[in-house]
């Protein structure tokens with residue numbers, strides 16, 4: 001229960017190098033993130049308002065953006081639930097093959113996304129192993145928005161598992177025991193004691209999985225089928241516009257994606273900051 | 284609620300942490316479990332709480348066999364050494380947790396829960412911290428909140444694992460007195476673990492001395508200090524020195540010199556003689572006295588401690604003399620044992 005206090009600007013601090021590290025951070029952030037994104041915004045601004053609105057309001061663009069963000073939200077939510085479960089099992093139980101599963105979790109990080117996309121497509125296609133089972137039940141996965149969600153879930157899973165796992169591992173067992181001695185059953189202990197403690201880490205994992213899903217391209221385009229208005233994602237649309245040498249339209253879609261993604265991540269960060277304060281984690 | 288522990292054994296991966304421990308705790312008693320690190324104190328406490336299950340043996344709460352019950356059903360108040368407060372809950376939420384998680388049928392009304400929590404805050408003398416989070420409290424305050432949380436469920440027994448272990452000396456002293464008073468007022472059967480013997484002696488009605496998964500002695504602080512049942516208890520409790528002696532028909536010999544008929548009823552042969560620093564007096568009469576060379580002299584509160592090296596083996600023992608004597612002995616001195624304790628050497 002040690003609470004560290006972040007040094008405020010200009011306040012003398014025992015942690016050395018605050019000025020230097022802050023300077024470096026700002027420089028680094030500018031070079032790697034802000035300048036390229038700034039260029040994008042400038043470019044979009046150069047379009048002029050009415051042209052930008054026409055391009056941004058294009059129905060095909062809107063459909064692609066809607067699919068991208070809804071599918072990403074769905075995938076990140078699925079990952080939040082199942083990633084938490086996987087992390088729980090990995091930390092709390094010792095079973096044969098635990099190390100193997102542990103290693104498999106990281107595969108979506110390492111695999112070229114195209115490989116993942118092709119593998120998923122062949123599994124979920126109507127004649128694939130899983131697709132063949134689902135098809136008679138009336139559930140089509142490949143070449144539909146569901147396929148998009150499947151691919152995005154695949155690439156996002158490690159983020160949740162890997163952010164929740166260390167926090168869960170460090171969670172004090174005594175706190176759960178205290179809850180039990182106070183009469184709380186297992187379910188009450190998990191929902192009232194364990195989950196609130198994991199919430200900040202879970203939100204971080206959620207944000208990372210979401211961010212990754214929004215930007216994902218390689219694994220999706222194979223399984224999605226890329227039917228305009230149905231299963232075409234925004235990053236793909238940008239590439240299509242670029243290939244048509246329609247830089248203005250590409251820029252408009254990109255700027256819209258940037259704005260929405262930024263707002264979503266900002267919202268998650270705010271919730272997180274609130275929950276950290278609320279739940280007494282070191283600010 | 285009286286507690287009866289019967290021939291309790293606990294093994295961790297075949298390592299015996301408890302070896303047939305039996306203990307009777309009377310209703311309303313305050314009992315200390317005292318022993319060196321690794322002696323099984325925490326294990327015993329956790330078994331009583333139901334946080335651990337025995338390899339064999341049983342635990343009775345009053346007439347009922349508690350060994351069959353889960354930790355939730357046992358209704359014990361457990362205070363952890365590092366408090367284990369819920370850090371995402373305010374103090375008041377921490378304290379009311381045990382009442383709020385009850386099934387709808389047993390749960391008091393919201394108003395009753397709030398009332399109980401604020402009464403407990405008064406009891407622990409922290410009425411103004413209700414809405415703080417645990418990390419905004421000092422160690423001593425957290426400890427008291429942990430205690431209030433345990434008391435909220437009206438436990439049948441209160442179990443505390445090194446309740447003051449992580450606090451500084453002054454706060455410890457205050458909390459000790461406070462807990463003793465609280466115990467007198469509320470009358471909970473209480474078992475607490477400590478490895479601070481002063482704490483055990485000062486606070487408890489009876490002390491349980493443990494070593495290597497066994498109980499060495501159970502008794503009042505006086506009994507433990509004045510009539511230790513084993514060499515372990517003698518050397519573990521208080522300061523003591525030990526001399527190797529031989530017994531011949533009740534007479535004690537140190538390096539062939541008689542110390543007098545101190546060992547009546549004890550078997551002949553080699554024996555261990557235990558002495559406390561206050562059990563020796565400076566004397567001029569060499570008959571029946573221990574003589575040794577003064578090694579060091581140290582000031583120890585109101586006394587001076589003289590360490591002497593005795594006999595051929597230069598066995599070291601400590602003697603306490605009043606500091607007011609202003610007397611700094613040198614060379615060889617003789618001491619007469621006023622009291623001592625002998626155990627056959629094995």
Ligand SMILES: Nc1ncnc2c1ncn2[C@@H]1O[C@H](COP(=O)(O)OP(=O)(O)OP(=O)(O)O)[C@@H](O)[C@H]1O
Pocket residue numbers: 295296298299300318319320321322323324325326327478
């Ligand atoms: N979960 C466990 N797994 C394996 N061994 C354990 C476990 N808990 C305790 N032990 C062992 O049992 C023995 C008794 O441990 P216990 O914690 O009861 O000692 P203690 O008297 O409380 O010591 P301390 O004063 O250091 O807290 C120790 O040797 C310890 O290593």
Ligand SMILES: [Mg+2]
Pocket residue numbers: 324325326476
């Ligand atoms: Mg212990």
